Structures are given as structure tokens and as C-alpha cells.
Amino acid sequence: MAFQTLLFYLFGTVLLAAAAAAVTLRNMVHAALSLILSFFTAAMLWMLLEAEFLSILLVLVYIGAVLVLFLFVVMMVERHTPTIHRRRNYRIVASAVAAVMVAELGMALLAPDFSPTAQPLPAPLEYSNTKALGSVLYTDYALAFEAAAVALLVAIVGAIALTLRVRPDHHRQNPARQSRVRKQDRLRLTDGRSEPPC
Amino acid sequence: MSVAQEMILMLPEIVLVVGACFVLLCPRFLAWPLTMLVLAGTVGAIVATAPEDPALLMTGMFERSSEIDFLRILICVLTVLILRYARGHPVSPDRLQSNEFYTLAVFGCVGMFLISGAEHLITLYLGLEILALSLYPMIAMVRDDGRAGEVALKYFVLGALASGFLLYGMSLMYAVTGTLHIGELASQLEQLEMNRVLLLGMVFMLAGLAFKLGATPFHMWLPDVYDGASLPAVTYLSAAPKIAGLLLLLRLFSDGLMALAVDWTTLMMVLAVLSLLLGNLVAIAQTRIRRMLAYSAIAHTGFVFLALGAGTPHGMSSAVFYTFVYALMAAGSFGMLLLLNSRVAAEDIQDFKGLNHSHPWLAIMVLILMFSMAGVPLTAGFYAKLYVLQAVVDAGLWPLAVVAVLLTVVGAYYYLRIVWYMYFEEADRPAEPGEDSAHVFLVSANALVLVLIFAVPQPWLEMSRDAARVFVGGQ
Structure with missing residues (x-):
């Protein structure tokens, strides 16, 4: 002890x-x-x-x-x-509160x-707190477990919403469009003579 | 109770969560109708599955009682109203990222629903965190506006600090009582002697909630957030979450910590008087309508704390009624602000000048909303304030009631100033409100409901009383 x-x-x-x-x-x-x-x-x-x-x-x-x-x-x-602006009166108030x-x-x-x-x-020797946690996590605390999952999902949605930026002028690869391309969309056969650029 | 029965009683939450996932994944043009469908479906599920007796679900972590269902329906209705109001705004969700905004709005409802039925501190905390996590990105979503990001960060940091306070208080409670169930906590506390650890835990919990609700001296973030965030996000923030905040206070203090009522009522009174003082006095000096509404929100929070601080069932039911009316007023005011701002920015109080001349109908609606905020008779705000004051006087705290009345009179000045501008001043430039007739109709209905509540207050009061009864004295 x-x-x-x-x-x-x-x-x-x-x-x-x-x-x-x-x-x-x-x-x-x-x-x-x-x-x-x-x-x-x-x-x-x-x-x-x-x-x-x-x-x-x-x-x-x-x-x-x-x-x-x-x-x-x-x-x-x-x-x-970073330069931190130290303001004296803030410091006094903060230390008082602390x-x-x-x-x-x-x-x-x-x-x-x-x-x-x-x-x-x-605890007794055979006691395992991993087992104890496992036995209540999906039973007694099922609602809390699911609510925590929802909270994480909300956080993911929020983080992606804040960082994902779709610009109309952004040139990204689109595999679906790439594979849909056919020969006649891209290839133009000419007779070899020079012609004005279109 | 069988699992199937429990799932039926949890149906509103299930509809919301599943619906939110669909709103996230659906094509962009479907996001708006689907959101409306989900919220309507939730209201339907609440009505269809209302149990006769309060039922403890999910191994006692959640309580479903039909008495507070009207607050849950109100949360859905306000969310629908607010999202509809927000559609005409230049930075409306439709023009930003509609799926994400609507998804977060629905998830916010999930959080509020969890809070409304929480019988366990973990459920309560997770509900609060889901709500807060959906609010932060909604505020920051207008990324071209540096100010929105700044206030979102400020709100996030202070919100995290408040959550820390709340959790620390809860852990101290757990350390003493050994339980996280709110009902068990209440009965344990009645047997325990008062000690300093319990007091400290209670103070931390109250401080955390006062931060979240924006009561003075924990209000610093509120005016900045109201001023800096996009108008749709502020509108969402200003109405429905206030109901969730009230439910949090009722669950934790009136239900769980009733045994410590002697101590927390005093603290709540201090918070109430400070909020009324600061909110009403600082609002006078504001020139921007949003900052004025922010300080008025602080003052209204003060009134709710005043009602709860009475520590009586009467006080609790008047707090429910007050929050109910305030949420409607806030939604209506911001809905009107969104309408006036849908084409040109008109966020100065001066912009209300001469509104009666150009748009007499809208002026009448603003008049009703402002009178209701000020607590003038013929509007619901009058009854809301009256019942709170009655409860405070009944509890023998009449000096506080006098202070509240005096500060309300001070507060009436800045609401009536807007009315004065509308009716008795010439416009500097013509007002250009939106022409969206559905929006005008909804705002008008929202304002007229306040008159209706004044005309027929009894059913609403009955509902508030029943709702408050759920919380009295634990299980």
C-alpha cells in the first residue's frame, strides 16, 4: 500500500x-x-x-x-x-478568478x-474490467452509445461542410465522365491540310 | 417493456436521425422538401406514439412523457418556420450548402429531443453536445465572411469550456452519490447531508449551463455571435435551443438537484438580476438590431432564471410558459428581420424608420412582436412576464419582483423606440422587404399567434403547468 x-x-x-x-x-x-x-x-x-x-x-x-x-x-x-497581447487588467482579473x-x-x-x-x-483476481465494460456498453448504455455515434457523425458532417469547397471553376477528375467519353467526342479527322483554328 | 414497445416510443428520435441521414445524402434539390417531410413526420410520430403514462426507456436513460410533447412539437414547428424564413436570405442555406445546413438543423433537433427526455446525466450531456456541435458549423458556414468564422471559433472555445464546467460538476456529483441517473440522484441527495463537494458540483453545473444559455456574467459570447454569424444561423440559434436550455435547467436543477434548492435558487436569482440589469441597460445603447436582440435575449434569459429561482412549481410552470412565448417571439422577430433583409441589408435600427408609410401591414406585425417582447398588454409577452412576477411574489421575493418590473420598464424603451421609428419618423431610404408571400404569411401568423395566446391563454398555461409537473421532485 x-x-x-x-x-x-x-x-x-x-x-x-x-x-x-x-x-x-x-x-x-x-x-x-x-x-x-x-x-x-x-x-x-x-x-x-x-x-x-x-x-x-x-x-x-x-x-x-x-x-x-x-x-x-x-x-x-x-x-x-505568436505574440500574445498581454493586457494588465485582464491578467489581474484572470488571476483573481483563478x-x-x-x-x-x-x-x-x-x-x-x-x-x-x-x-x-x-477487485478479485478473475475480475476483468474490459469484460465489465463490454457487458454494459451495448446493453445498459445502448442509448448513450448511439447518441455518441450521432455526435461523432454531426462532427464529421460539420468538419466536412466547413472544409469542402466546391468551386465551379475547379478542374477535377470525374471518372464517370471520363469513361463515358466516346471517340467522336474527342477525335476529329482532317484531311491533312492546315486549317484555321476553331 | 419489450424492445418493440420501446422502439415505438422512441420513434420520434428514430425518425429524426434516419431522416437527417437521408437529407445528407439526397440530391440537392430534394434537401428542402425532405427536411420538411422529416420534421412533419417527427411531429406525426410524437402525436401517434404519445404514451398515457410517463415511460422510462432504454434501461432508464430516457423518459418519454406526453406532457412535454408540446415543447418537442414546438421545437419542430420552430425549426420548420426558421428554415422557411431563411430561404429568401442572400446567404440562405439553399445558396450555400443546403444538404449540410439542413442536416445539421435536423441533428440539432435530435440533440434537443435527447435533452428533453434525458433521465441520465450522460444522455443529457450527449444531447447538449449534439446540439452544440450542429450549431458551431452552422455559424461558421459562410466562409467568405471572416467575421462568421471568428465568432464561430469564439463560440466553440467558450462552449467547450462550458461543457468542461458542466462535466466537472457532474463528476463531482457522481463522486459523492455514485449514480448518474437523475431520479436516483434526486433520492440520494435527499438522504445525504449537505456537503461542500455537492455544493461545488452544483455551482460548476450551474456555471456551465449559464454559459450555454448566455446569462450574465457568462454572456460575453452571445452579442458577438448574434452580430457576426449569418442571419439564418442566428435565427436558428435564437429560438429552438432556448427551449432545450430551459429543459436542461428543469431536468438538472428542478428534477435532479431539488434537494439543494435552497442554494441554487439564490444563485439563480443573482444570475437573473445581473442578466436583467446588463441585458436591458446595454441594449439601449445598441444601434444594430441584431446586437439589440442579443442583449434582449440576455434579459429574457434573466427572466427565465428569475422564474426558476422562485423554486416553486408555480415558478417552473411560469418559466415553461415564458420560454414558450419567448421562442415564438424570437423566431418571429428574426423572421421579420430576414424578410426586411432579403434584398438589401437593413440591419440598423434606423432602417425601421417610416416602415409604416411604405409597408403598413409589416409595421403592424413588427409592432406586435416588439410589444410582446416588451411585455405590453394585448400580446402574449404581457402574460409571460406577469406569471413570472406572480410566481416570484408568491415565493415571498417581492423586492426581486420590483427590480424586475423596473428593469422591464427600462427595457421597454428600446423596443418602443423601433415602434416610434416606424410610425413617427421619415424614412432615410425606402425599405425593400422581400416579396415572398409565403414568408409574409408565416411571419404574420407567427406574430398573430402571440395575440391569440393573449386572448386565450388558458390552454397554453395548462400545458405549461403539466409540463412543469413532470420535473417536480424527481421520479
């Missing part, structure tokens, strides 16, 4: 430091990399909670797909760091009924 607690605090510290770095670093590539680190340590925390499946999913999906895409985008756009939030969260998390000692009991 002591070792696990030690690991918890280790990962927790790294997570917080990496998350703070992700929002404060000026270099976007470094920020994205520290975001990866924070996600990875979050996955390790889930592992400590015996949520192995979700933990691996976090690494595979978020780090493997989403954040790598992020990195690509960050590296594709210009490298120069201070209030931190105080509120601290008060809530230090409340006796929300202490981190209230950890779940270790």
Missing part, C-alpha cells in the same frame, strides 16, 4: 507539473509534448485504480492518435511563437467526506 501511495504522489506531481507546463510554455511543440506527458501520467493513475482497459485506451487513443495529430498540426503551422477557483476547490477537496483514503477495495 505504501508503495502505491508513493507512486500516486509521484504520478500526481508529474501530472500537475506537466499540465502547468502545457499551458505556460511559449514553444507550441514543447507544450504539446508536455500535454502528452500529462496524459501519460493520468493513464498511470488510472492503472493504479485498476482501470487497466481505460488506461491503455487513453494511451492508445489520446496519445497515439489525437496528440500525434496535434503535434503534426503544430509542426505544420508556422514555427514562430485564485477564487483554487480556494473553492481546495475547500471542497479538503472536506472530510472527500478524502483520497476512501479508495475502492481491490
